Amino acid sequence: MKGESRPDHVWGKKNGTTEEEKKPPAENKAKPDFGLSGKLAEETNMFNGVVIKYSEPPEARKPKRRWRFYPFKGDEDLPTLYIHRQSAYLIGRDRKVADIPVDHPSCSKQHAALQYRISSYSKEDGTKGQRVRPYIIDLESANGTYINNVKIEPRKYVELFEKDVIKFAYSSREYVLLHEHSKDDGDDDNVME
Template identity: 70%
Template sequence: MEHERGDRKYDRNSYKKEPLSLERTKWDSGNEAQEYERKNDKKKAAKEKEKPNFALSGKLAEETNTFRGVVIRYSEPPEARIPKKRWRFYVFKDNENMPTLYMHRQIAYLIGRDRKVCDLAVDHPSCSKQHAALHYRLVPYEKADGRRARAVRPYIIDLGSSNETFVNNKPIEPQRYVELREKDVLKFGLSSREYVLLHDESKDDILDDDYQED
């Protein structure tokens, strides 16, 4: 059946869309897939921009902070320094003096049960494999006369241990550096050992006069 429209005639039977060729179908499908991927990439980029993540991925941490095949749970801060003062731990257990630990030869000391990687081994079952870390950091401070200066100070950080790290019998917040001072007493987990922090310029009678056990 034919219809007239102006000067042109149209045949209903002949006026049909021809099927797309296989090559054309593939081309359109490919373009649609690329467009879909582009939209997804834009969405992902927008989400990453809204919520930046500065934490190391597991793989990156493994590549940058591994010792003897074990991933270390802390990283040295850029201001880490070896101290000039000869810091040491005087260790006490059940009113008994244990060997003195010299803690000034390194920038940091890893503390925990894993003897494969830890510098200071604490074998009590309540302590974590990587329990805490002692760090020395170069930090600014103000002198008595108001002048600004910098000094290397000791810091402790709990590495998310199961049973906490204690400074002067108070638990410290995990994953946060806490500055230590002369005569501070540290405990790890439920261990009865106490570690008194002193240095080579401390008075000889400081333990007798000032250190008291609870």
């Protein structure tokens, strides 16, 4: 049998094709992804050599009202943080980019952002008005952001109100949000149209 070829075998395979073999091979190639990669915006979102995870929305505005964070560590008062001089503040461990640095190891490098946004509301007389309000957004941090001891959902703006207490991850520091006229109920965060 040496040198003879058998008609039902060719180089270790059976001659003749089955239905499975007739089908074209399944496409294992990855389909093109035309979604946003962020590479184009990377250069514009870079500060001090670090790519910033957060970019301001179109409704970002600088507040008229002078908001402040009053940080506490246990019973100890820490220096007041004046947070009315720009429309957004990045909060995190990375001191190259953070506007409000937090040094606790459970906090992320870019943990959260405080953002002032213009929003519409109905006045008591039924007319519409606009005002600039503070919001916070968790930037998908490892251990979360808490408002009044309730963990907020990542990547969603949550409106902040006067006397809210904000905590970042497992840090013992608490940040109480107040403004210069906290005893008054004036609406000086309204925008004149």
